[in-house]
Amino acid sequence: MTQTSTTASETIPELSEGPASKWRLALNPVVLAYGAVLLLAAVGGILDRNFLASDHLFTMVNLGAVLGIVAAGQTIVIVTGGIDLSVAGVLTFAQVMTPFWIDGQSGRWPLIIVILGIALLIGAVNAFGVSVLRVQPMIMTLGVGAVISAAVLILTNGSSTGGPPKFLVTTMTRQGALSGLLLMWIVVSIVTYVLLHESSFGRKVFAYGASARTARLAGLRSGTAILGTYCFSAVTAAMAGIALAGYTGSGDFGIGDTYLFPSIGAVVIGGTSIMGGRGNYLGTIAGVLILTVLEAILIVLNIAAAGRQIAEGLAILIILIAYARERRLRQ
Amino acid sequence: MTKLRTSGGYSIRLSDLTIYVVLIALVIINTVLQPNFIEPLNLYYVLGTAMPLIFASAAQGMVILISSIDLATGSVVSLVNVLVVTLIGRGSFVAICLAILAGIAMGLIAGLITTLLRLPAIIATLALSSVWAGLALYVLPTPKGGLPDWFQTVLAGSRPLWILVGMILLWQWFSRTKQGKHMYAIGANENAAYMSGVPILKTRLLVFAISGLLLALSALSLSATTGGGDPLSGTALTLQSIAAAVLGGIHFKGGSGSIVGAIAGAIVLALITNVVYYTGASAFYQGVVYGLLLILALSLSRLTGDRKATFRRSLKPRMSI
Amino acid sequence: MTDASATTLVLQNVMKSYGSTRALRDVSLSFEAGEIHTVLGENGSGKSTLVKILSGIASKDSGELTLDGRPITCTSPTVSRADGIATVFQELTFVPSLTLAENVFLGSYKRHWTGVLDSRLLNRRCDELMDELGFDLDGRQPASELSLAQLQLAEFARAYAREPRVLILDEATSALDQPEAAALIGNLRKLTSRGTTVIFVSHRLDEVIEVSDRISTLVDGRIVSTRQAGSVSRESLLNELLGNTIDSVRDVVQETAAILKEATHEAKTVLFECEIPASAGFRSDIRITARRGEIVGLAGLQGHGQKRALRIIGGDLPASGMRRTLADRPVTGRSPRDAIAAGIYYIPEERKIEGIVTGHPVAANLVLSSLPLVSRWGWLRRALEHRVAEEMCTRLGVRLASVRQPIDSLSGGNQQKVVLGRGLLCEPQLLLLDDSMRGIDVRAKNEIYQHLVDFTEAGAAVLLNSTEIPELIRLCSRVIVFHDQDVSAELTGDDVNEAAVLRAMFGQRKAPAA
Incomplete structure (x- = not known):
């Protein structure tokens, strides 16, 4: 594609010296995504007066928080041009094993750290497959996810018993402005934002996602960027699982799968390119809010689960058509 | 500066064969564990239960061959499955025809969205998956039986074998047709295919339509094996079909591999279930084996593929005139 | 050589812009039957755009195209080909998993009543074609086993087989040795004797002067001159190409x-x-x-x-x-x-896929190789980063409004300066x-x-x-x-x-x- 790429912009040296705002705001997916959040919230408010009441808002944010935490890790993975399908398995693992191992005894809290440690290891395995064995991220995480899901069943012998420690239940089920879930999402969000946009790690992630060749020739260690990325994703998924364990009180083998596809959807709705190299974590937050508010509206409208799924799928498609199209063959 | 993927030649042939070696090994293991495994009736039965996955893997394989992917596979199967069950009261023929048309239509929609609107397949089919799954849930909220008895005998006896033979022959024919060659061309390098005058839209739509047809057949065989409809019946097929296709040697970036390999991959996955069952181990081990096998197979073919690439690079570009 | 018998392809006021960049500003050219007509230009002069428009890959913004007096549209590669325009691209368009013969005839397959490709016929036609052209290539070989030079010859064979009215060669000899290139060029006369127009796009001066009947020079998206090949000197061509503004x-x-x-x-x-x-x-x-x-x-x-x-x-x-x-x-x-x-710092050729991080600011691109310099404990120090980037941009004369500007909004030359600057920052x-x-x-x-x-x-x-x-x-x-x-x-x-x-x-x- 040498010729294709070079002729386009070479003949005129000076270009685009317009005001800085021109390229930053115009049709920025992140701005669009937040616009959609406001629009949806307004629609909700019109449909139901209580929709925008603080209680309901907090309930919605609490519901969104778990998805938000999973989507944070997923964002970084997608920026590298990969995808993490093992978050479902890791989330289930953490959500089931926390009550199973701790069995309601708060004294066993260090097991939470053990669970996070195992997640870290799982991330490292994913990274090893992707960067050393060079397996496609989708296939690698699919395989690892299958192993983890099976491992959870084997470890628990197929029945989720036990209960989360008290402190976890009280923090996670606390209602109001500063619930445990919301607090956790905020902390994870700040860490994710800093990692992706304010650290040299983030620069490596973006460079690798845009072009592995560019990253290599610029002398960046891609391996460490990949390792950090998949470890972070696994740890956020495990955190979401632990939080959910406290929230729901008992393990559920199918819970991870319900978050897998929304986590990818939220990232893409937020304007991060599924092909890697472009994206913004702030967009992911908007993506999570869009999916959450949309779901809340559909509930308000008394639409059954089936209708909600259809509406969510269509919403993602429409948003994709708005700004996630690939380059055309014909120029 | 087009990158020519270094496929073909020694190592690819090797990794193409891998799946058949694994397949034979699994047959042997199964026979050792349970001597009457090898009896025809049992083999037919195993094949019959594997039919839904076999069709789904062939469908997935077609899509991956054109360098795309279908994450809606399972939902399409579920939707067709519940459609058959709800429509069967209006006559079996009508129900089956409508089911097949629905499958093809869903394939075409995926094809149009990824080709005309140029949405990335991975996320577009994910969204479609949500839509189809929702529709399935809407059509039939809870599992329900009620398929006539004859429906369940469709896959009885040696029929699965003949269906399989038919599929393989059809594939051998299709892969040699003009459209088949166009499909490979698009998968290997869509840009190049476009410049060579290959009709991109037509070919891609054809592939997606065939894939939809295969998914409808997958749903019909699923209905036959379960005898009823379930809005979640196909869910597991999405990831399993990808695994089967990739295990079967279809290159994840498209352009090389064969549907016969994907079918073999599907049978391998089914046999693994069998082995786990025969060893008396908990069924949970199935996932472990299948995940590890996937990673192992992929990294092995990568390693041999890489060696091949270095070998080619060291060849200097020379020729004689 | 030119028997100015008939005009084949005529371009009138063809224009094309990519965003704010004008790749072709008003190109008018006419080609005659049986001539080898070279379009000479530096990289970035617009010659590839011209080729793309004629072969249907890019659409023109305005202007008229006529072939043998008939207006043509060139709206897709298939349309262009049906109109009789065949192109040999510089980039290879081969499918590795198909055989050479299948590749050569890709897009124009004949088949049995069964729908299956007639590979015997295909291979025979391929053999005949290679014999006619004098290339030692076997149609049964998978394309993945061919060398770059063999593939380039096969690309030519493919276009030749279409018996085009107009054959465009876009830097089609770049991977060839001299004897190979000579064999290819020798075949051009076979085509022109049948009245085909050959459009030769190249920047290899000597080759061009030797084989062409007429030479047109393209500078900055404009045709500067069209002259008989016999009457031009290398120096005058060179001067035209380089322009005199600089x-x-x-x-x-x-x-x-x-x-x-x-x-x-x-x-x-x-x-x-x-x-x-x-x-x-x-x-x-x-x-x-x-x-x-x-x-x-x-x-x-x-x-x-x-x-x-x-x-x-x-x-x-x-x-x-x-x-x-x-x-x-x-x-x-x-x-x-x-x-x-x-x-030791290596600066690659393919700026878009090896050099820049697209969508990222100039500053981020500049410091990519020296992240430790602008960060503390992995935390980026934005002010320092911008100062470093601004200094380097001033030193190299990168024309931009702000170092926060996405690198894609710069011209190719300025992008390359940024990549150079990235290297220089590593001292x-x-x-x-x-x-x-x-x-x-x-x-x-x-x-x-x-x-x-x-x-x-x-x-x-x-x-x-x-x-x-x-x-x-x-x-x-x-x-x-x-x-x-x-x-x-x-x-x-x-x-x-x-x-x-x-x-x-x-x-x-x-x-x-x-």
């Missing part, structure tokens, strides 16, 4: 370069030494040295080893047993990262440029030349691989020429001239100068 800049560089060349005749300390063993894919051990203050050129036809040698030095390709010494210290490690740490002692100035505008090119000269004057050195011989002659005091995976000549002093470089590129050996 004469002053060029003179400055030439002057500096001249001083530089003289200076290097004096004994200078060796900065860099490298030995690449033959096992890395060469015919014999390769030895490359660079003295302080020197710009050493690497030349050769595409695929003859010069690019590989450069990438090996930059750590991008492995070569066991290689020895590199920079400023008397051995360079160890096998990655570009290790090379950078040792003071290397040896810069490796791998045809990095391809396709950027002349002004930016000249400015980069100036920076390279400045860079070497400070005691560093540059290894410059270039496909543009004038560039090498202007800048380099020494040129190492590759032919067939080996060094065929090492030219110094007055020997650095176009004729000598070309001779060596085509394999004429000369005792290497010490």
Whole structure:
């Protein structure tokens, strides 16, 4: 594609010296995504007066928080041009094993750290497959996810018993402005934002996602960027699982799968390119809010689960058509 | 500066064969564990239960061959499955025809969205998956039986074998047709295919339509094996079909591999279930084996593929005139 | 040669813009039946755009196209082909999993009543075609097993087989040796004798003057002249291509370069030494040295080893047993990262996929190789980053509004300056440029030349691989020429001239100068 790429912009040296705002705001997916959040919230408010009441808002944010935490890790993975399908398995693992191992005894809290440690290891395995064995991220995480899901069943012998420690239940089920879930999402969000946009790690992630060749020739260690990325994703998924364990009180083998596809959807709705190299974590937050508010509206409208799924799928498609199209063959 | 993927030649042939070696090994293991495994009736039965996955893997394989992917596979199967069950009261023929048309239509929609609107397949089919799954849930909220008895005998006896033979022959024919060659061309390098005058839209739509047809057949065989409809019946097929296709040697970036390999991959996955069952181990081990096998197979073919690439690079570009 | 019998293809006021860049500004040209008509232009002059429009890959913004008096649309490759326009692209369009014959006839298959491709017929037609063209290629071979040169010949065969009215050759000889290129060009006359128009797009001057009937020069998206090939001299063509707007800049560089060349005749300390063993894919051990203050050129036809040698030095390709010494210290490690740490910086050719991080600000792109410099504990210090970036942009004369601007909004030349700046921030002692100035505008090119000269004057050195011989002659005091995976000549002093470089590129050996 040498010729294709070079002729386009070479003949005129000076270009685009317009005001800085021109390229930053115009049709920025992140701005669009937040616009959609406001629009949806307004629609909700019109449909139901209580929709925008603080209680309901907090309930919605609490519901969104778990998805938000999973989507944070997923964002970084997608920026590298990969995808993490093992978050479902890791989330289930953490959500089931926390009550199973701790069995309601708060004294066993260090097991939470053990669970996070195992997640870290799982991330490292994913990274090893992707960067050393060079397996496609989708296939690698699919395989690892299958192993983890099976491992959870084997470890628990197929029945989720036990209960989360008290402190976890009280923090996670606390209602109001500063619930445990919301607090956790905020902390994870700040860490994710800093990692992706304010650290040299983030620069490596973006460079690798845009072009592995560019990253290599610029002398960046891609391996460490990949390792950090998949470890972070696994740890956020495990955190979401632990939080959910406290929230729901008992393990559920199918819970991870319900978050897998929304986590990818939220990232893409937020304007991060599924092909890697472009994206913004702030967009992911908007993506999570869009999916959450949309779901809340559909509930308000008394639409059954089936209708909600259809509406969510269509919403993602429409948003994709708005700004996630690939380059055309014909120029 | 087009990158020519270094496929073909020694190592690819090797990794193409891998799946058949694994397949034979699994047959042997199964026979050792349970001597009457090898009896025809049992083999037919195993094949019959594997039919839904076999069709789904062939469908997935077609899509991956054109360098795309279908994450809606399972939902399409579920939707067709519940459609058959709800429509069967209006006559079996009508129900089956409508089911097949629905499958093809869903394939075409995926094809149009990824080709005309140029949405990335991975996320577009994910969204479609949500839509189809929702529709399935809407059509039939809870599992329900009620398929006539004859429906369940469709896959009885040696029929699965003949269906399989038919599929393989059809594939051998299709892969040699003009459209088949166009499909490979698009998968290997869509840009190049476009410049060579290959009709991109037509070919891609054809592939997606065939894939939809295969998914409808997958749903019909699923209905036959379960005898009823379930809005979640196909869910597991999405990831399993990808695994089967990739295990079967279809290159994840498209352009090389064969549907016969994907079918073999599907049978391998089914046999693994069998082995786990025969060893008396908990069924949970199935996932472990299948995940590890996937990673192992992929990294092995990568390693041999890489060696091949270095070998080619060291060849200097020379020729004689 | 031209029997101005009939006009075939006519372009009238064709224009095309990509965003704010005008690739073609009003091109009018007419081609005659049976002529070989060359469109000559530098990279970025718009010639590829012209080819793309005619072959239906890009759409024109305005203008008229007629073929044999009939208006044509060129709305897709299929339409263009049906109208009788066949193109041999520079980039290869082959499908590795199909056989050569299947590739050659891709898009125009004949088949049985069964729908299956008639491979016997296909192979027979392919054999006949190769016989007619005199190419030794077997249609049954999978395309994945063919060499670059074989594929390029097959590309030509494919276009030839379509019996086109107009055949376009877009740099179609770039991977070929001289005899191969000659065989290909010999076949062109067969086509023209049937009344086909051949449009030859190239920047290889000598080849062009030899084979063409008429030559048109394209500069900055405009046709500057169209003349009979017999009546033009190389110099006049060169002058036209380079334009005269940038004469002053060029003179400055030439002057500096001249001083530089003289200076290097004096004994200078060796900065860099490298030995690449033959096992890395060469015919014999390769030895490359660079003295302080020197710009050493690497030349050769595409695929003859010069690019590989450069990438090996930059750590991008492995070569066991290689020895590199920079400023008397051995360079160890096998990655570009290790090379950078040792003071060697490689700047690649493909800016878009190897150079820049698209969508990211200029500043982020500039500091990519020196992140520790602008971060503390992994936390980026934005103010420092912007200051560093602004300083570098000022130093290199990058034309931009702000370093926060996305790099994609800069012109190609300015993007390349940013990549150069990224390298300079690492304070290397040896810069490796791998045809990095391809396709950027002349002004930016000249400015980069100036920076390279400045860079070497400070005691560093540059290894410059270039496909543009004038560039090498202007800048380099020494040129190492590759032919067939080996060094065929090492030219110094007055020997650095176009004729000598070309001779060596085509394999004429000369005792290497010490």
